[in-house]
Amino acid sequence: MNQCQNMTRRSALQVGLLGGLGLTLPGFLKLSAARAESNEKSKAKADAVLFLNLAGGVSHLDTLDRKPDAPADTQGEFKSIQTCLPGHQVCEYLPKYAAAADQFSLIRGISHSAGAHPQGQSWISTGNRPVPALIYPSLGSVVTKEISSKPDLPGYVAIPKTEWNAGYMGDAYAPFKTNTVPRPGQPFQVRGISLPDGLTIEKVNQRQELLTKLDRRFKTEATESQLLEALDKFGSQAYNMITSKRARAAFDVEQESSQLRKLFTPDEFSQSVFLGCRLIEFGVPFVTVTYQGWDTHTENFAGHRRLLPALDNGITAGLEMLKQKGLLERTLIVIMGEFGRTPKINVNAGRDHYPRVNWCLMAGGGVKPAKFIGGTTKAGDAPDENTNIKPDDIAATIYHTLGINPLTEYYTNTGRPTMLVPHGRIMSELFA
Structure with missing residues (x-):
């Protein structure tokens, strides 16, 4: 038939x-x-994602997509160093990555048409080209709905914060934002988990009992309000987190061994990755770490010179921590920003937005290491003739890795049917 x-x-x-x-x-x-x-093909290869978001748009040419044969005004100021993979050269400020490159897979030539930061972030966070008529849910919000997490921990944690949101799914699936990052040698307190001075668990329980009685008295009619759903969920989650020793321990990075703590430099990005790895160990299925500052329209090289050492340490230390804890195979690490930057250096020694070319690093979660997917032209100004990769494909692959069908159909709050990533291709070559 x-x-x-x-x-x-x-x-x-x-x-x-x-x-x-x-x-x-x-x-x-x-x-x-x-x-x-x-x-x-929906069998899960992983049950957690650590997404390191290089917000602002990291320069592909000044990091992992070097063009040694390009003109000097394209190459810029940085020298290239050889990685442990033959033929793969990277920026001189990424020596730790260079030594561990064979543990990652690199996707190059990712291309889209959103040249502004909010639209670019929307595209990589949802796998859908942004449109005015519909706000799609971000990856973490979908994971919160599709994958069960511990009742005393959020399903989606953003360190320290994020612009990613739940879109039409409503705030009940929004990320929990730490709004702060750990500092070595100092107690780490997160609002909503740490008890304020004078507040005891007994008092929290008394307040919860009163709230439950009020809910029973006034909740006489069923409602489909997304706001009420969010308030109910947040209230329950707040209570579970505050009264859970395990939840407080999950955020207490000082409980980790000194050997692991020493892997991470004291900068905010590395410490955020450190916390993210610990949260995944405790059962949080989706963690984003947002690393700002890559919007280098002026002084691109000074900016990248400042930002790259922390990136170099954070991604390699995070991979090593997950490996030592036996979590790497079940955790997909994704590293990317919303777009690359122009091959042409502007009059302010900067590079501008360039959505036509971007890269993404992946590791763990069933991804075969030391793979190169896609490519760019000799000038680094476009995908090569054999490459057609979109943010949709990255999102579809992330969902697939978690056992979520990227063509799953949801309904918006107006009853409109829509698929998660209707135009994404699962990049099966990453796993072969």
């Missing part, structure tokens, strides 16, 4: 609807085949 004969009434209605949106019958059938393939 052919595909047309297999179509259900619902499928036929979908074809009519999608046709109105510009998707033809062949396109619909192709999408159906992709959905079937995703269902067949």
Whole structure:
């Protein structure tokens, strides 16, 4: 029986609807085949993600996509060093990565059309081209819904904060933001977990009992309000976290061994990665670490010279910590920003936004190390002729790694059906 004969009434209605949106019958059938393939391959390779977000847009040419044969005004000020992988050269300020490059896989030539930071961040955080009519949920919010987490810990933690949001899913699936980062040798307190002076667990329990009685008295009618759902969830989560010794221990990085603590330099990024790894050990399935500062329209090289040492330490120390704890195989590490930067150096010794070329590092979570996926031209100004990779593909691959079908259909609060990542391709070559 052919595909047309297999179509259900619902499928036929979908074809009519999608046709109105510009998707033809062949396109619909192709999408159906992709959905079937995703269902067949949805076995999870990991149960946690550590996403290191280089917010602002790191320069691809000044980091991992070096072009030694390009003109001097493209190469810039930095020298290249050889990594442990033949032919793979990187910036001189990434020596630790250079020594551990064979433990990562590098995706190059990622391209999209969103040249502004909010739109670029929206695209990499959701796997969907941003549109005014619909705010898509970020990866972490979907993971919170799809993957069960410990009741005394959030499903999605942002260190120290993030602009990523739950979109049409509502604030009940928004990230828990620490709003601060650990400092070596100092107690780490997170608002919402640490008890204020004078407040005891007994008092917290008394307040919770009163709140429960009030809820029973006034909650006489069922409601589908996303706000009330969020308030209920946050209230329950706050109580569980405050009264849980395990939750407080999860955020207490000082409990880690001195051997592990020494892996991480005292800068905010490395310490944030340190906390992120610990939270994953305690069962948080999605953690973002946001590393700001890469928007180097002026003094690009001074900016990258300042930022790269912490990046170099943080990504390699985080990988080593997860490996030592036996967590690397079940944790997918993703490192990227919203776009790359222009090959042409501007009059302010800076580089501007360049969504046409970007890179992403992955490790753990079933990803085969030492792989190179995609590529760019000799000038570093475009994907090469064999590369067609979009942020959609990165998101689809992340979902697939967690056992979430990227073609899963959700409904917005207005009843509109929408798939998580309808245009993403699972990058199966990363796992082969």
